[in-house]
Amino acid sequence: MKFTITRNTFIKALNDVSRAISTKTTIPILTGLRLVLTESALVLTGSDADISIEVRIDANSETNDLQIESTGSIVLPARIFTEVVKRLPDARMTLDVQENFQTVLTSGSAEFTINGLDANNYPRLPEIGADQAMTVPADVLQQLINQTVIAVSNQESRPILTGVHLTIGNGQLVAVATDSHRLAQRTLELAAAADADYDVIIPGKSLAELSHTLSPDVDNVEIRFTDNQVLFIAGDLSFYSRLLEGNYPDTTRLIPTSSTTTIRFDAPALLAAIQRASLMSHQSTNNVVRLSLDTAAQTATIFGNSPDVGNVEEALQFNDLTGDNLDISFNPDYMKDALQSLGQTEVEVAFTAPLRPFTLVPSADQAHFIQLITPVRTF
Amino acid sequence: MKFTITRNTFIKALNDVSRAISTKTTIPILTGLRLVLTESALVLTGSDADISIEVRIDANSETNDLQIESTGSIVLPARIFTEVVKRLPDARMTLDVQENFQTVLTSGSAEFTINGLDANNYPRLPEIGADQAMTVPADVLQQLINQTVIAVSNQESRPILTGVHLTIGNGQLVAVATDSHRLAQRTLELAAAADADYDVIIPGKSLAELSHTLSPDVDNVEIRFTDNQVLFIAGDLSFYSRLLEGNYPDTTRLIPTSSTTTIRFDAPALLAAIQRASLMSHQSTNNVVRLSLDTAAQTATIFGNSPDVGNVEEALQFNDLTGDNLDISFNPDYMKDALQSLGQTEVEVAFTAPLRPFTLVPSADQAHFIQLITPVRTF
Structure with a gap:
């Protein structure tokens, strides 16, 4: 197996495949990267047994500029091989598998010899046909x-x-x-x-x-x-x-179908306030913030508290607070994750009771996305 | 003590002072940040007993926009206080020290109360007069x-x-x-x-x-x-x-005054080659690369080797190789540090013997900068 390739093309494929390669695997050959070269393509494979990633570099694509001298296959130690490839001096590199899986990598005036492994010992990937497929x-x-x-x-x-x-x-x-x-x-x-x-x-x-x-x-x-x-x-x-x-x-059956209190927030603004409140709750053994909604006074206030460090109180901006008054406590990290996944939108939060799960949905599309958070009992 | 300030001005000072504050200190009050407010300035202090950093925010500078209501001092928990200040919602913030060193920080609609400490218990910084000074x-x-x-x-x-x-x-x-x-x-x-x-x-x-x-x-x-x-x-x-x-x-007396072999390199190019060679030497128990200089053949070659992983050999570009042939082995990390500190320049490397220290000096200014590296005995 011997080929010459533009280093940047190869590095891009290497980066993708490396995502599947773990140094902590119990199967030694999986710390390696498999290269298989045929007349039509160079295929890189990485795997940690749970996930496998394969990238195909087409031999006929001009941008790849893959020059094949002889086909074959090899497994190379992924971490060190990747470091070497990234540090090579020239824009092109040549990889040549010699006797005993010794692999010679040349680029400019640098010549690396790396001990490879027999690719026949690399686990086979499952063959998955296109009969059960969707796009x-x-x-x-x-x-x-x-x-x-x-x-x-x-x-x-x-x-x-x-x-x-x-x-x-x-x-x-x-x-x-x-x-x-x-x-x-x-x-x-x-x-x-x-x-x-x-x-x-x-x-x-x-x-x-x-x-x-x-x-x-x-x-x-x-x-x-x-x-x-x-x-x-x-x-x-x-x-x-x-x-x-x-x-x-x-x-x-977990998702509530009715609510007693609803309120709408700008998701990024609510996220910022939750992050502030969590600065205090994170210093406490029970990581909980409290939200207090007063429909008569039309106020929404968030509280965070750490007995050692201090506390925080913030009046929130909101739209359309309706229903019963409510005092509810929850893990702010769940709320942060939910709001971050919503992105730049208005969010409607709907509550039924202080100890019943509450929901977050984007105001604009309530049917297709729902986040549910279970509150924390603090009394 | 009560003041209002532009948050960015305060954050800049906070970042500088935080460099001196360690969470690992054995003196609990040093995990805190000291604030001292007089009519003329707000002074922030951080210290880990070895290093202390003080930043003065001038009360009369318009850009600082510091509004003083009452002077005083406080020590606040540095890490959490810094996180809080960075997350505050508004461009301005007000800090108000109340009873029992409770410090109320307000910005927009957020109000934090943080437990402070008596600044009188903070260690005093040495007073260092200007009589022994230079610029x-x-x-x-x-x-x-x-x-x-x-x-x-x-x-x-x-x-x-x-x-x-x-x-x-x-x-x-x-x-x-x-x-x-x-x-x-x-x-x-x-x-x-x-x-x-x-x-x-x-x-x-x-x-x-x-x-x-x-x-x-x-x-x-x-x-x-x-x-x-x-x-x-x-x-x-x-x-x-x-x-x-x-x-x-x-x-x-450690710096050699004569040499038997000298060679000049482009420092960044040599650095890149050393880094490549060290990829292999780092995989070996003795982290050593070998440089071989042949004055007759006019070649300079670097070698790195790891019995497990493989090896590398690279012909180096150079200027003016003169003197005796030489084979020398050294820790590539020392060479990397030295070359990195030299920057974008030509470097002259001068050797006396394979086991005697060799020197690196910038070709352009040999009198003011010298790096000395002791080789490694490999036989």
Whole structure:
């Protein structure tokens, strides 16, 4: 195997694939990066067993400027190889696999020899056909991920809750995540989902990584499913993740259908006030802020308190406070995550009782996005 | 004590003073920030006992826009107070010290109450008069620091070597640092040093911190000495450091006066090659690279090797290689530090023998700057 390539092209692919490579893996060969060169393409693969990323550098693309002398494959130590490639002196580099998997990398007057491994020992990626596939706009997918993964549990005690539950069918895609303290649900109307019927749980970590990996250049992402794997194809990049096995709890009954108090805020302004209040609550053993709504006086006030450090009180700007007076306490970090995922919008917050979950929805689109937060009992 | 101030002015001063405040101090009040307000100025002080930084916000300066209602002083928990000030909603903030050192901070509709401490319990800073003082251009001082602190020892076994040795007199300032493996010496011709006679050792950590603190807006730094303290005054900022006590070893005899092989490199190009070679040496237990100079063949080659990972060999570009052939091994990190401190220049490297220290000097100014590196025995 021997090829010459423009270093920047190679570094870009290397950066993408490296996202899947962990130094903490228990399978030594997975600390390596696999290179497979055929007449048509150079394929880079990285994997941590849960996630695998493959990037294809097309041999026929002029911009890639890939010159093939001989095909073959090799596994190279990913971290050090990446550092070497990034520090090479010239704009082009030549990689030549010699005897005993010794790989010679030349660029300008620098010549590195790196000990490689037999690519035949690298685990095989699953083959996932296109028979169960659908296409989603990349930006929509990215937004859906960012709005739901925040509510995924990071506790392995209930592994199923570390995933995002996707139900696809009847022209809709519904994504739900909950760590049992809060819940995020996002619904998409999707023509591609008209005839589909999928019910899968994708690890939150995989989706977060996918969201970071998706390039803004890519318009559409093809999603393929098997019984235990999902594959996202975005341009030259293929992103594989295992699925979580088990039954996701029924979350539909958790979302309240009525409310006794509602109020609307500018989401970024509310976020800033919550962040200020949390400066004090973070200094306290119970990380809780209190929101007090007075519908007669038309005031909304937030309180944060730390017995050691001090306290904060802030009158909030709002629109349309209606219903019963309310005093409610909650974890400000859940509120921050929810508001950050909403972005630049007006948010409607609806309460039923001081100890019942409350909801946040964007005022402009109440049907497709909901965040649910369970309050904290402070008495 | 009560005042109102433009928040950005206050944050700038807070950032400077915070550099001296450590959360790891054994003296609890030093985790605090002291504010002292008189009719003429608001003075902020931070200290970790070794270093103290004081910033003066002039009450009469229009840009500071400081409105004083009542004078006084307070000590506030530095970390949380800084976070709070940075997150306040309005461009102005009012600080009001009430009973029991409770400090109320208001900005927009947010009101924080923070538990303060009695400023009378804050340690006093030394009073350092102007009778032993000299002035140095700020950029020259900063360069001198950056070129010498790299060679300071970070081992407390010989505390004196953790400092930079400054000798000032006869119109010269000589700064020397060595960790016994390498040495950096910088000489300044200084009119202000004509009648001076100082011999002090300043902790390297203090100087590194001073260098980071110096604002590009400040042209000159006044330096004042006492027996055990040094004070740098840069505009509104006063930087105090303790001095190290003891006798610094005589370093003049360490610098070789002759050489058997000399070679000149473009410093940034050599730095890049050393960095590449160190990628391999860093994977090895003995972090050593080898330089091979052949005066007959007119070649200079650098080698890095790791038994596990691989090796690298690079032919170097150079000017004027003269003298004996040489094979020498050294710690590439020392070389990197030295070359980085030289910046964009041509460097002359002079060797006497494979096991004798070699020197790096800028070709253009060989008298005022020298870096000395001790090679490593590899056989």
